[in-house]
Amino acid sequence: MFEFENPPAFFLLLLIPVLYILRYIKIFSRLSLPLNLSDWNGSNFKWKGNARKFLSVFGRVVCVLFYICLVFAYADPVFHLQQKVYSSKGASIVFVLDVSPSMAAKDIGSQSRLEAAKNSIVSMAEMNSGSELGLVVMAENAAVLVSPTMDRKFFLNRLKTVSVGELGDGTAIGTGLSSAIYHLEKSKSPKKSIVLITDGENNSGAVHPHTAARLAVNKDISLYILGVGTRGVVPIDYVDPKSNKIYSGYLESKFDTSSIARIASEGNGKFFEIESISALSQAISSISKSENIAQSYYIKNQDIFYYRYFLIAAVVFACIAWIVRRFLLQETL
Known part of the structure; x- marks a missing residue:
């Protein structure tokens, strides 16, 4: 039987939509230092091509996946195995x-x-x-x-x-x-x-x-x-x-x-x-x-824990996000 030993941990997933809502209504947004040039008559910043747009969205999705994997690991997934051992x-x-x-x-x-x-x-x-x-x-x-x-x-x-x-x-x-x-x-x-x-x-x-x-x-x-x-x-x-x-x-x-x-x-x-x-x-x-x-037989109980696999996945997603944003988008993290 598969279950999570710490199911309340999934309430942490609610922070994802809350964060995006707060950013959308301008209550919580990234720290930025605007630079105004009085003689600037050019156009505002625009993404150069669809590739950078895709990489930007991809980087955000990977960051979300990183966080989700951490939450799943914290929820402590475990598989309870019962084996009949004959004596x-x-x-x-x-x-x-x-x-x-x-x-x-x-x-x-x-x-x-x-x-x-x-x-x-x-x-x-x-x-x-x-x-x-x-x-x-x-x-x-x-x-x-x-x-x-x-x-x-x-x-x-x-x-x-x-x-x-x-x-x-x-x-x-x-x-x-x-x-x-x-x-x-x-x-x-x-x-x-x-x-x-x-x-x-x-x-x-x-x-x-x-x-x-x-x-x-x-x-x-x-x-x-x-x-x-x-x-x-x-x-x-x-x-x-x-x-x-x-x-x-x-x-x-x-x-x-x-x-x-x-x-x-x-x-x-x-x-x-x-x-x-x-x-x-x-x-x-x-x-x-x-x-x-x-x-005659007895039941042998065995627990297989899967949190380490979610931690490994979180590390992989974190590395991918860092590579995409630091080297491909050249953002400062």
Whole structure:
């Protein structure tokens, strides 16, 4: 929450209009020493060009901004931040995300399969704020991008960088699952789970997905599989990250969910067939509730003060006003 610790300081801003009113009615004006020349028949002083007029007005505006920044600094702006700090462990969840080129197909609402998957992961990260999150991406191979961590900022920033085609063409489901299991088996979390999001059958990798699914059962790791995609002709559009070649056209989607449904069954897990945004939201909500753990926590209060930034701005405006009036307008201050 943002607020000012000393709000009465803003009454000082009333001095600005008061000053200009007093000067306008000639009660308060600059000290000047008139010099009268009896034989002077020339014209009165006039600004030479629009540039000097502009600089004069600009200088006054900057002076006003200088004063306003001082008032804001005196008002002591502060941002009160409340952070929930967990004192007990929550669930440990590793997402295994398919990044094969077919995930660029746009058939989940107006989004591509990968965009919808990434948005669903963000939603689940918000729902399970006390859980450790990890990320594995897979295609022809699999790679661990984020080991299970409580650092939401790091996790979400890494998730944003994920794009289709970065691990080639293919779907190494078994390798992706085994990579996730490796990083979960030593976790001390009371609940451990894998959320696999894919649109294809296993056709790559050295580990059979059924072997990985049975291993998850042995390690007491829950398995959730989201089969994302529709059947038929769907538009596809993406840029290959390795060659920078643009692929745009249509994909003949023959998405068969039976094989990945069997993987979920082999791992005593749950399978969700995702053909729409609503189905995806319902699946994520269901998984989130299943993996939610009651945790003890305390609220950590932190105050961030901003007065120094207004003081710095005031100094900058003061320097600008001095330069404009002393060197450009050649006024004596």
